[in-house]
Amino acid sequence: MSVLFPPTTHLPPIAKIASFSITQLLDALTYLQSLYYPEVRGSHRKRVQAPVFNGEQNSRLPHEDDNELQVIRSDAFERSYSIRWLIALIAQLEVWQDLSHSRDASLDDLGKLEPIFTHTEMIVQQAASLLAICAGVAAAGIFTRNFVFGSIDGHRRVEAQLTDIPLDNDDYGSVGAQTWGGACVLAEMIVEDPERFGLDFSSDDPKSRRLNVLELGAGTGLVSLVVMKLLDTLPSFNHREVSVVATDFHPSVLANLRSNVNANVPSMHDQITSTHSIITHFLDWSSFSTAPRPDCLSYPFDVVFGADIIYEAQHAVWIRDCLKGLLRRPSDSIRSPAAFHLVIPLRPTHTFESSTVESVFLKAPDVDPNDDADLVILSKESITCDAHGDYTRGQGLDEDVEYLYYKIGWSNARL
Structure with missing residues (x-):
C-alpha cells in the first residue's frame, strides 16, 4: 500500500468536483475504497516471513492493516468529510444526467460529458456503497x-x-x-x-x-x-x-x-x-x-x-x-x-x-x-x-x- 493521506487533503475539493475528469473521480473513489472498505476478517495468517513480490520484501501486503490506516479510519471528521464528498459527487452526477436530457445542452457539452454518461451507473453504485460503509452499515452495500x-x-x-x-x-x-x-x-x-x-x-x-x-x-x-x-x-x-x-x-x-x-x-x-x-x-x-x-x-x-x-x-x-x-x-x-x-x-x-x-x-x-x-x-x-x-x-x-x-x-x- 502506498503512502496514505486523509480524505480532506487527497480528494478533489467538493466545490470543484464538476471540473475534474471521469478518470480523476474514479481514482478518488478507488482511494476511498482502499481506506474504508472493510477487510475480510481473520484473513491474515501469523507468520515469521511475509511473501516477496518482484524480488523485494513486501512488508505491507495489500490487505494488511496498520496503525496509519486505522488512524484515518477512526477519525470521525475525515469520515464525515468523505460522506459529504460522496453526497456531493452523486448530486453532481444527477446534474450531468439532467443536462444530457436537456434541449439546451450544446453538442460540445454533450461531447465532453459522454465519458461520464457511460460510467454513471458504476460511479453511483460505488459511491452509494461507500456511503453505507462510512455510515456503519457495510453489510447493506x-x-x-x-x-x-x-x-x-x-x-x-x-x-x-x-x-x-x-x-x-x-x-x-x-x-x-x-x-x-x-x-x-x-x-x-x-x-x-x-x-x-x-x-x-x-x-x-x-x-x-x-x-x-x-x-x-x-x-x-x-x-x-x-x-x-x-x-x-x-x-x-x-x-x-x-x-x-x-x-x-x-x-x-x-x-x-x-x-x-x-x-x-x-x-x-x-x-x-x-x-x-x-x-x-x-x-x-x-x-x-x-x-x-x-x-x-x-x-x-x-x-x-x-x-x-x-x-x-x-x-x-x-x-x-x-x-x-x-x-x-x-x-x-x-x-x-x-x-x-x-x-x-x-x-x-x-x-x-x-x-x-x-x-x-x-x-x-x-x-x-x-x-x-x-x-x-x-x-x-x-x-x-x-x-x-x-x-x-x-x-x-x-x-x-x-x-x-x-x-x-x-x-x-x-x-
Whole structure:
C-alpha cells in the first residue's frame, strides 16, 4: 500500500468536483475504497516471513492493516468529510444526467460529458456503497475487493477481483454472498505451496490425464478462481487439460459466483481454445446421493476444496456423502492420491458444528488400511490469524481468529 493521506487533503475539493475528469473521480473513489472498505476478517495468517513480490520484501501486503490506516479510519471528521464528498459527487452526477436530457445542452457539452454518461451507473453504485460503509452499515452495500496472493519466494503472484453482495436476512444459506476469512486463508496457502494441495503434477506424465478440481460451497468463488489463475501460471500445466467446477446452493450466491467468474476469466469463446476451463454449477449436498448428476459432476475429482462450509450440524455428513461419489478413488496407475482440503474457523457460536468434522471423518491411524476404503482425516493443522477487518464493529486489533485445516482422503490410498 502506498503512502496514505486523509480524505480532506487527497480528494478533489467538493466545490470543484464538476471540473475534474471521469478518470480523476474514479481514482478518488478507488482511494476511498482502499481506506474504508472493510477487510475480510481473520484473513491474515501469523507468520515469521511475509511473501516477496518482484524480488523485494513486501512488508505491507495489500490487505494488511496498520496503525496509519486505522488512524484515518477512526477519525470521525475525515469520515464525515468523505460522506459529504460522496453526497456531493452523486448530486453532481444527477446534474450531468439532467443536462444530457436537456434541449439546451450544446453538442460540445454533450461531447465532453459522454465519458461520464457511460460510467454513471458504476460511479453511483460505488459511491452509494461507500456511503453505507462510512455510515456503519457495510453489510447493506455491494462492493468489490481486489485480492493478491504470492509465494514466499516471490515467483508466483495471483490476483482476483471479487464482488460481495448483501446477505438475504431471511435465509441463512445466503452467507456465501460475501467473502469469508477461511477462503482467504486457503487461497493464500494454495498459492504459496501448490504441491501440498495436489496442484503440481511434475512427477506424473503431463499428458496422461485431465486434472479435475472441485470446490464445495464456493461462495464468491475466491478459491476456485485463485486455483484457476494459479494453474495458468505453472509451467507443468501449460499443455495439460484442467477443469475447475465451482459449486453452490443458494440462488443469489450462485448468481454472484457466476458473475465473479465471468469478471475474472476470459470469455467462453477464449476458454474453448484453452486447455483450462472453469464453470459454476448448482449442488445440493443434502440430495446429492439421490438426485441425477449433471455432466460436470459425472467424473471423479482429483482435488476438492472447501472453505468455511461447516456451519450446520448436518453439513459434515452431507459433505462426506458427496465426497464418496465425487473424490477419485485410489489407483496404482496414478501417483498423486486425491484429497479434500477443508478449512474451518473455530467460532465460539459453532463449537458443536465444528466438532462434527472429527466425528464424521475418522483419523487415518484409527482405520485399518486393508479394510474397505473409507474417507479419513490424513492430517490436521491449526492456523492463527489476526482478526483485522472488523473496524466498523469496534473489534480490537489484538484479537485472533483460529482455523483448522484438514486434509481428507481415502484410507487405502498409497501416500
